[in-house]
Amino acid sequence: MQQRQFGKTGWSVSEIGFGAWAIGGSWGDVSDRDAEAALNAALDAGVTFLDTADVYGDGRSERLIARVLKSRGRDGVVVATKAGRKINPHVSAGYTPAALEGYIDASLRNLEVDALDLLQLHCPPTDVFYRPEIFAALDQLVSKGKLKAYGVSVEKVEEALKALEYPISSVQIIFNMFRQRPTEHFFERAQAQQVAIIARVPLASGLLTGKLTAQSSFAREDHRNFNRHGEAFDVGETFSGVPYDVGLQAVEELRAITGNIPLAQLALRWILMFDAITVAIPGAKNPSQAQSNAAAAALPPLSAEQMAAVKQVYDTHIKPHVHQRW
Template sequence: MEKRVLGTTGRKVSVVGLGTWQFGDGWSHVQEGDARAILETAVESGVDFIDTADVYGDGRSERIIGGFLRDFRTSPGERPTVATKFGRRGPQEPAAFTLENLRAWADRSRENLRMDTLDLVQLHTPPDSVFASDAVFDALDTLVDEGRIASYGVSVETCDQALSALARPHVASLQIILNVFRRKPLDRVLPAAREAGVGVIARVPLASGLLSGKFREDTVFAAEDHRAYNRHGEQFDVGETFSGVDYATGVAAAAEFTGLAPDGITPAQLALRWVTQQDGVTTVIPGASSVAQARANAAAGSLGPLSQPLLDQLRELYDRRVRAQVHDRW
């Protein structure tokens, strides 16, 4: 699988990584043994970048990954790079982002992941005012100096937040929603990240599964699945669920998208390859709730470039079906 350097971390990571929100909560429950099998399959398939957060299952996702890393057997220095996120386990108040709290959050993740020094920590979609706080980024620099974290980045909801984060000199990575149905970051954010030398981690690449082409208007999701309870932003930013696209619109657009997949490539693989083909993207982090999904997602990291006619068709689909709903919102 192709590898790219993740911003100023200096780490080379697989162009397709693994997101692990599904190991915690917000989706249909994944048993710990199944989560372990997914991790093993992903790594065996060439994935060496794993993304998690302290809030996923209140640490369950981190702990599962920590157990996997404990038993990981390979040459020294070849274990997967792990990125975690913190800042959403409590009230979203700017005053909470103190050095004392950031240090405590980092230490909890270090314990969960069984790591002395965290590879990469990302502020987890914090309030807008945090991006303007010198004290917060000074505190993150202190955690680096103390050896608690090796590098830090920011996970954002909006392009304006992304541009604010990119103005910070020591931000190594930027995580943002980017997929065939969420293209606004292509306009300004990716060019700015390239210029700043910051790595881009693309999340929600399948639009919460819409781009797999498997859903219908009458598909029923489990009550604990955010695709059931957050369609209108009831619990967190609606852009995290189906990329903010109205479900009926998304299903209809995804049906057209599925029809554009070339022979031998699944719709999900097409969606992932589209993301990795965007100039400036370092890695994309689809989730996987089964071994088969983990293997298929990883295979997208070895696909050749998509043709220009196909790219044009995908852009036309976005402009016609989706753009008016999402482009100016985030």
């Protein structure tokens, strides 16, 4: 597993990480046993970056990570979590220093640590990015020893660009074969400021695994069922905002460039072709998925022809639906 520098923090992290949303909730039922086995498989494969949030299963994901790391040791592992989505209603006014510190204290307990490695504001309303006092409050929490570093998770490229005006360590943003706009507006500036980029939703909620079909069904508690049209949160988090039938058509064309490589691994290796990316964080609900994700890092670079073919599929099928929206 190759390592990449995590911005200006001094950390080195695996270029494939572990997204822990699925083991917390909203992706169908995942037992504690399967969740812990998936985490252990990822760590055994060299993964050293785990991404979670306080709302993933109302702390369940954080507690599962704490349990696994307690049993095997935390050395060399960076755990990123997020706060803010518990604010209800989720509006800018709810983001106060006191509220954030309360959520951070709960995450400290869930993760069983004295300081969080990385705290990310969890896709806050756009107005929050225009409130410097919120970022000043995070600086104070670093000074108090509750945070080692902080960053943001964003929905829109414009939010990511605005966040670069603050002394953040990282930006987490949706980036995959179906969401390519960050390359045009954001990557170069983030690199210039030594801000780490975490690529989330790297497999477009499973579309880019190539395993979904028009007949696929999803559990009632799976966001791919209940958030198809943004009923619960931003629709861009589900299938990257791509209409399901359009995504399936695009996947069929992508199959032509995969050769003998599983599409999911090719999709992850595509992300790693961009030097601005620090780590991609696919989720996994069992050991085989975790091992397959980690193995993508060992693939050879994609050819210029393959990269051009992916761009052609994006421009033809996907771009009209997502490019200017996020």
